[in-house]
Structure formats: structure tokens, C-alpha cells
Amino acid sequence: MNVPPAPLSADPAAAVDWARVxxxxxxxxxxxxxxxxxxxxxxxxxxxxxxxxxxxxxxYRRHNANVSRAVHALGTEATEAYEGARGxxxxxxxxxxxxxxxxxxxxxxxxxxxxxxxxxxxGPGDAIVLTRMEHHAxxxxxxxxxxxxxxxxxxxxxxxxxxxxxxxxxxxxxxxxKLLALTHVSNVLGTVNPVREICREARRRGIVTLVxxxxxxxxxxxxxxxxxxxxxxxTGHKMSGPTxxxxxWARREHLEAMPxxxxxxxxxxxxxxxxxxxxxxxxxxxxGTPNIAGFVGLGAAVDYLSALGMARIEAREQALLDYATAAxxxxxxxxxxxxxxxxxxxxxxLVEGAHAHDLATLLDxxxxxxxxxxxCAHPLMQHFGVPAxxxxxxxxxxxxxxxxxxxxxxxxxxxxxx
Numbered sequence: 284m285n286v287p288p289a290p291l292s293a294d295p296a297a298a299v300d301w302a303r304v305x306x307x308x309x310x311x312x313x314x315x316x317x318x319x320x321x322x323x324x325x326x327x328x329x330x331x332x333x334x335x336x337x338x339x340x341x342x343y344r345r346h347n348a349n350v351s352r353a354v355h356a357l358g359t360e361a362t363e364a365y366e367g368a369r370g371x372x373x374x375x376x377x378x379x380x381x382x383x384x385x386x387x388x389x390x391x392x393x394x395x396x397x398x399x400x401x402x403x404x405x406g407p408g409d410a411i412v413l414t415r416m417e418h419h420a421x422x423x424x425x426x427x428x429x430x431x432x433x434x435x436x437x438x439x440x441x442x443x444x445x446x447x448x449x450x451x452x453x454x455x456x457x458x459x460x461k462l463l464a465l466t467h468v469s470n471v472l473g474t475v476n477p478v479r480e481i482c483r484e485a486r487r488r489g490i491v492t493l494v495x496x497x498x499x500x501x502x503x504x505x506x507x508x509x510x511x512x513x514x515x516x517x518t519g520h521k522m523s524g525p526t527x528x529x530x531x532w533a534r535r536e537h538l539e540a541m542p543x544x545x546x547x548x549x550x551x552x553x554x555x556x557x558x559x560x561x562x563x564x565x566x567x568x569x570x571g572t573p574n575i576a577g578f579v580g581l582g583a584a585v586d587y588l589s590a591l592g593m594a595r596i597e598a599r600e601q602a603l604l605d606y607a608t609a610a611x612x613x614x615x616x617x618x619x620x621x622x623x624x625x626x627x628x629x630x631x632x633l634v635e636g637a638h639a640h641d642l643a644t645l646l647d648x649x650x651x652x653x654x655x656x657x658x659c660a661h662p663l664m665q666h667f668g669v670p671a672x673x674x675x676x677x678x679x680x681x682x683x684x685x686x687x688x689x690x691x692x693x694x695x696x697x698x699x700x701x
Contacts, residue, residue: 286604290358290516299591299595300601300624301540301679301680301682302682303415304591304679304680305359305420305680305682306401306536307332307333307334307587307680308330308331308332308333308680309333309336310322310330310357311330311389312332313518313678314648315463315652316648316649316650317337317650318601318648318649318650319650320622320650320652320690321650321651321652321681321685321689321692322652322681323651323652323653323675323676323681323685323689324652324654324674324675324676325442325501325521325655325676325677325678325681326498326521326629326654326674326676327521327558327630327654327700328520328521328526328679329501329520329521329522329524330523330678330680331525331580331584332523332584332587333525333585334407334535334582334583334586334587335447335524335525335580335587336545337583338579338583339525339576339577339579339580339581339582340663342361342364342575342576342579342580343576345361346361346364347361347576348360348361349519349572349575350362350365350366350549350572350573350575351359351527351549351566355559361575364575364578364579364582365385365573365575365578365579366380367582368385368578368579368581368582368585369383369385369578371582371585371586371589372385372530372581372582374584374589375505375588376500376505376507376515377505377506377507377508377509378505378507378508378528378531378532378533379652380562380567381415381530381563382533382534382535382538382565383530383531383532383565384530384531384532384533384538384565384568384569384605385529385530385565385569385573385578386529386530386531386568386569387527387528387574388493388518388520388526388527388528388529389420389496389497389516389517389518389529390518391421391529391531392514392516392517392520392529392530392531392546393420393421393424393464393493393495394424394544395531395544395568396424396427396493396516396531397424397425397427398424398428398532398544399459399460399541399543399544399568400491400514400537400541401425401428401430401432402431402432403439403542404461405428405429405432405433405434405461405462405540406432406433406434406435407432407433407434408433408459409432409434409435409459409460409461410434410437410457410459410460410461411425411428411429411434411435411436411437411460411461411462411463411464412436412437412438412439412452412455412456412462412463412464412465412490413436413437413438413439414439414440414441414447414452414458414465414466414476415438415440415441415445415464415662415663415666416441416445416466416469416472416474416660416663417438417464417466417495417660417662417663418463418470418495418497418658418659418660419464419660419661420495421464421465421466421495422662423492425462425464425632427467428655434461437455437460438662439452439455439465440666441452441666442473444621444622444624445469445474445621445622445623446474446618446623446624447465447474447476447481447617449477449481450479450482453484454700456484456485456490458488460488461476461490461491462490462491462492463481463485463490463491463492463493464492464493464494464495465478465481465492465493465666466494466497466498467494467495467496467498467499468494468496468497468498468499468502468629468661469498469621469623469627469629469660469663470497470498470629471620471621471629471631471658471660471663471672471674472620472621472626472628472631472660472663473498473604473621473623473626473627473628473630473631473700474518474621474623474625474626474627475499475503475535475623475625475626475627476665478494478512478514479509479510479511479568482494482510482512483509483511486511489512489564491514491537492511492512492514493512493513493514493515493516494510494512494514494515494574495514495515495516496515496516497517497518497521498521498627498629499517499627500517500518500521500522501522501523501588501678502593502596502597502600502628502678503593503597503627504593504594504597507532508599508688513533513534513537514531514532514533514534515529515531515532515533516520516529516532516539517529517530517535519577519578519581519584522581522585522588523584523588524577524580524581524583524584524585525576525577525580525581525641526573526577527574527577527701528577528578528580528581528682530650531568533606535564538564538565538567538568539564540658541568543561543567543568543593544568545568545570545571546559546602547569547570547571548570548571549562549566549570549571549572550562550568550569567671582627584619588665590678593697595679596679598664599679600627600628600677600678600679601628601629603677603679603683604626604627604628604629604630605676606683606686607628607630607675607677607686607689607690608630610687610689610690611630611690611693612673612688613631613690614634614690614693614694614697615694615697616634616635616636617632617633617634617635617697617699618630618632618633618634619631619632620633620667620672628676628678629674629675629676629677630674630675630676630677630678631658631672631673631674632672632673632674632675633669633672633680634673634693634697634700637696637697637699637700638671639655639656639670639671639672639673640655640656640671640701641700642655642673642693642697642700643673644691645696645699645700646673646692646693646696649692649695649696650692651688651689651692653673653674653676654673654674654676655671655672655673655674656671657670657671657673658661658674675689
């Protein structure tokens with residue numbers, strides 16, 4: 284298997300050759316419509332360093348076999364690589380490896396909790412609290428559970444800056460609330476929620492908490508044990524790993540008590556027609572052949588991010604965000620949505636007189652890749668009274684020169700549209 288990159292200095296302030304880091308990402312060297320690619324859609328999916336691509340390639344070329352099935356050499360190597368990725372993720376998140384369910388991503392992870400934890404426990408009179416800024420993946424599963432159980436959904440609102448109304452949220456945490464599900468970082472506004480404080484408040488009231496960490500895991504140091512939630516979900520492809528990979532962390536007592544979500548091979552100890560004895564967690568929730576190569580690649584992504592240092596990544600992206608916010612704020616007619624107290628490197632915006640999709644299409648012709656639409660956050664769009672926004676999401680492999688070119692491209696296409 285591939286050797287992970289050597290760690291940099293432990294000092295977050297240590298100098299990093301960001302041009303060298305950028306060179307690790309092959310796709311960033313290409314052109315689009317005859318222009319150098321400026322990729323500003325990392326909240327949608329993160330780009331992959333060569334070490335991740337090579338790890339997946341190496342697995343298929345040299346080690347391809349199923350996991351936990353065979354005693355031959357390839358089967359042993361595949362199992363060691365797959366479980367090795369679980370171990371790397373556990374260290375990255377500061378949790379126990381046997382509390383990590385490997386799955387296809389945050390959507391699957393939240394549905395697992397919805398159907399295996401919530402559905403057997405909730406009933407009429409119970410309530411689930413969500414926030415206005417949630418991704419649809421952290422809304423729709425709870426609506427389906429509520430419909431089937433008779434539970435209700437309560438919504439915590441935002442203030443004018445795009446911060447969660449914490450007083451309003453506390454007021455919602457009444458005795459009938461059994462679950463609070465919220466995002467760590469908003470995929471639209473970049474709002475960083477104080478999840479540690481919120482989970483502490485919920486825990487005092489006996490309320491179970493689920494945190495969607497999709498937009499946090501790629502961009503900031505994580506310590507799930509310190510957050511104090513009951514469930515934490517994340518997606519591998521946003522943190523420079525392959526698509527179709529993700530993690531659900533859950534407290535061991537929940538994993539022990541929850542019934543399986545999907546039945547099949549690997550999640551059993553013994554099957555008889557009279558009944559089945561299920562495997563121990565987390566394997567109880569990992570039926571069938573997993574995305575082995577994908578998790579080998581995700582393990583390589585964890586190696587890469589860890590070697591670079593999440594504190595350095597966070598600092599780099601904050602500098603890029605500050606620069607981009609100033610550059611976009613200087614453009615006539617451009618409105619940025621949200622100015623929360625703590626913000627990740629996401630900027631949602633509109634230009635007066637221009638439709639979001641038209642703006643994004645013309646920017647693509649300039650080589651600039653951004654997202655336009657509702658960003659799987661219809662309730663948040665409704666809050667701001669708009670059908671869609673443009674979204675530029677930055678990552679550590681972006682540059683200040685790209686931001687200059689992005690701002691110039693907006694000004695150019697703005698003149699064509701308004």
C-alpha cells in the first residue's frame with residue numbers, strides 16, 4: 284500500500300508551500316473552455332490528491348479481494364486495508380474504531396439513525412428539533428419518521444446574520460423533544476454552529492443529538508469526544524476521499540441497542556431459519572460488500588489531511604475567505620448572504636438583475652466552477668426570500684490569484700447580464 288506523506292511541523296503557524304500542496308491535485312492543472320480551471324465548488328465535492336487516486340489504483344491492481352470472507356493473501360490484505368481505514372478515521376475524529384460505522388455517506392448515516400434509532404422509539408406526542416439551515420439530508424429522513432410515528436418537527440430559526448438563534452433553540456428543548464439534529468457547518472452560509480455548547484444543553488435535558496459534520500470534517504480539526512453528541516455523520520468525498528464513502532459515529536450504547544438497518548452478509552454471526560444472531564457493532568450495520576477501494580482511498584485522504592494538519596488547513600481557508608469576502612463585497616450590486624460570527628470558507632451570493640444559474644453558466648465559460656441553485660436547502664432559501672443563490676466554496680488548494688480572477692470574471696459577466 285502507499286506510504287503516507289511525512290507530517291509537517293506540528294506548529295499550525297509553520298510556513299507551508301501552498302503551491303506545492305496545490306500541485307498534488309491533478310485536476311487543478313486542466314483547462315475548461317480554454318481557460319485555466321478555477322474550482323470553487325469544494326462544498327459540493329472536494330478534489331483528490333494524487334496519493335488518494337494512487338491508493339485506489341494500487342488496491343485494484345495489487346490487492347483486490349473481498350473483506351472478511353477469505354483467508355488467502357489478497358483477502359487478508361484487503362481486510363487489513365479496509366479496517367486500517369477505520370482506524371485512521373477513528374484517530375482523525377478522536378473516537379473508538381468500534382464506534383464507527385463505515386457507510387456510503389452522510390445521507391445513509393442519517394437514515395440509519397432515523398430508521399434504526401428513531402423509528403422504534405418515537406411516537407405521538409414526541410418531537411424532533413431541526414434548524415432552518417439544515418441540508419435536505421437532515422430534514423427529509425426526520426419527516427418520514429414523523430409521518431410514520433406521529434411525532435412532530437420543531438424548527439430552530441436564524442437571526443439576521445445567519446447565526447442560529449440560541450435562545451430560541453433552548454426554548455424549543457422541551458420535555459417532549461427526543462432528538463435534536465443539526466449541522467456543524469452550514470453548506471450555504473458557512474455558519475459554524477457552537478455544537479459543543481448546544482449538545483451540552485440537550486444532554487442536560489436528556490435529548491439525543493445528531494450532528495451533520497459533512498462541511499466540518501474537511502476544513503477544521505474535529506474532536507467528536509469533546510463535542511459530546513450522540514451521533515456524528517460525515518461524507519468522505521468532501522474531505523478529498525472517493526465518492527460513496529462516509530462514516531456514522533455513535534455512542535456504543537446506541538449501537539448496542541439499535542436493530543440492524545439492512546440485512547445480509549457480514550452483519551451476522553449465525554443464520555438459521557428459526558432466527559439470526561447479529562454481528563457485534565459496528566459490523567451489525569455493514570451488510571454486504573462495502574466500497575473497499577473507496578475506503579482505502581479515504582484512509583489515504585485522512586493520511587494526507589493529517590500530514591498537512593487540520594489547524595493549518597483551517598487557517599489557510601480563513602485567509603482565503605477573508606480575501607474573497609473583501610473582493611466580492613467591492614463588486615457593485617453583489618449581495619452576500621450571511622455574516623455569522625464564525626464562518627467557514629463558503630460564500631453564497633447574488634448579483635442584482637442576474638439569475639443565479641445564468642451567472643454560474645457564464646462564469647463556467649470563464650473557467651470558474653461554482654454552484655448555483657437551492658443547495659439542497661429549500662427552507663433556508665425561503666428564509667431569505669430567494670429561489671436560489673450562487674455559492675463559491677473554497678479549499679486549502681485554492682489561491683489568492685484565483686480569487687482575483689474570480690472577482691474579475693463576476694464583474695465581466697455582470698456587465699453582460701445587467
